[in-house]
Amino acid sequence: MILSEALGSFRSVLDGLERVLITTHVNPDGDAVGSVLALRGILRSLGKQAEIVLDDEIPVKYRFLIDDPVYRVDDREFLDMVTDGGFEMAVYVDASEPERAGAVSQHLDEWMVDGAPVANIDHHISNTGFGDIVIVDGERASAAELVLDLSQFLGIELTPPVANQLFAAVLTDTGRFQFSNTSPESLQAAGSLVAAGAVPSLVTERIYFQRPAAFYQLLGSIFSDLEMHYDGRLCVMTMSIDQARQFFPTESVDTEGIVDFTVQIDGTDLGAFVRQMETGVYRVSLRSRGDVDVRAIAEAFGGGGHAKAAGCRIEGKVDEVKERVVAEIGRHLG
Ligand SMILES: [Mn+2]
Numbered sequence: 001m002i003l004s005e006a007l008g009s010f011r012s013v014l015d016g017l018e019r020v021l022i023t024t025h026v027n028p029d030g031d032a033v034g035s036v037l038a039l040r041g042i043l044r045s046l047g048k049q050a051e052i053v054l055d056d057e058i059p060v061k062y063r064f065l066i067d068d069p070v071y072r073v074d075d076r077e078f079l080d081m082v083t084d085g086g087f088e089m090a091v092y093v094d095a096s097e098p099e100r101a102g103a104v105s106q107h108l109d110e111w112m113v114d115g116a117p118v119a120n121i122d123h124h125i126s127n128t129g130f131g132d133i134v135i136v137d138g139e140r141a142s143a144a145e146l147v148l149d150l151s152q153f154l155g156i157e158l159t160p161p162v163a164n165q166l167f168a169a170v171l172t173d174t175g176r177f178q179f180s181n182t183s184p185e186s187l188q189a190a191g192s193l194v195a196a197g198a199v200p201s202l203v204t205e206r207i208y209f210q211r212p213a214a215f216y217q218l219l220g221s222i223f224s225d226l227e228m229h230y231d232g233r234l235c236v237m238t239m240s241i242d243q244a245r246q247f248f249p250t251e252s253v254d255t256e257g258i259v260d261f262t263v264q265i266d267g268t269d270l271g272a273f274v275r276q277m278e279t280g281v282y283r284v285s286l287r288s289r290g291d292v293d294v295r296a297i298a299e300a301f302g303g304g305g306h307a308k309a310a311g312c313r314i315e316g317k318v319d320e321v322k323e324r325v326v327a328e329i330g331r332h333l334g
Pocket residue numbers: 031032094123141142143173
């Protein structure tokens with residue numbers, strides 16, 4: 001299905017229904033959060049009843065974008081709404097497969113009317129092409145760019161809050177317009193969002209420059225233990241639960257973006273951030289700024305992602321986990 005056809009079929013399906021359920025992947029990032037919020041605003045401006053349900057909480061730094069309640073799978077208010085009558089269409093955004101939405105995909109059938117169509121709006125190359133309406137373009141830097149395309153196709157004039165939501169999404173998925181995925185389309189999207197009322201200084205400030213001091217102290221401890229491999233081509237950073245607790249005794253730590261430092265060192269092509277999730281379980285985030293496809297490395301451990309940014313979970317002791325990751329990366333370095 002080519003994109004304009006898919007946009008057309010989204011519009012015609014939407015014309016015949018009222019209640020739309022929107023979701024995205026677990027551990028929602030800026031693209032996920034901004035895209036679902038914006039899509040809800042866009043559909044509501046067409047008079048639809050659009051709601052968002054997520055498996056996870058929205059991270060603190062993105063909460064300034066929230067303009068109306070977002071539900072979790074067990075929220076009373078949401079479940080009451082579902083008993084009033086099922087949703088007529090489900091839209092997955094920024095999810096390469098339905099399972100990425102966690103508990104949402106497990107419960108979806110209970111919340112939908114029989115035979116409700118599923119739309120899939122995404123930019124992952126690994127997207128499985130699931131759903132009845134497939135608005136997927138693996139060349140785009142963010143799912144938000146596709147949501148913007150959809151809004152333009154539907155002839156919606158964006159409000160400033162929706163423009164900020166989409167701007168935050170494009171901003172974060174392009175690493176503030178610095179990652180190699182930053183394309184003319186990303187910058188054009190940003191331009192039209194600013195024209196529609198997005199405020200880049202505000203969005204950037206709220207997402208990146210309001211970290212607690214403890215975050216930088218934790219970063220200091222992570223930096224002082226970094227390891228270099230393969231003549232400086234690979235940097236590995238690690239964070240244990242104990243280390244995180246030392247600086248954040250009560251709250252969980254937002255580690256998004258730490259992995260990006262691994263490829264900000266002169267000479268590095270690749271970076272890995274190994275974060276302990278629980279005893280014997282590690283989440284490994286990978287970055288590439290050369291030709292190496294880190295998605296292939298993540299896939300070797302059952303994970304996935306993009307060529308330049310990917311991730312996986314590995315079980316074992318920390319030294320074993322690091323050794324396996326370093327060895328797998330070595331196989332791809334050439
Ligand atoms: Mn994305």
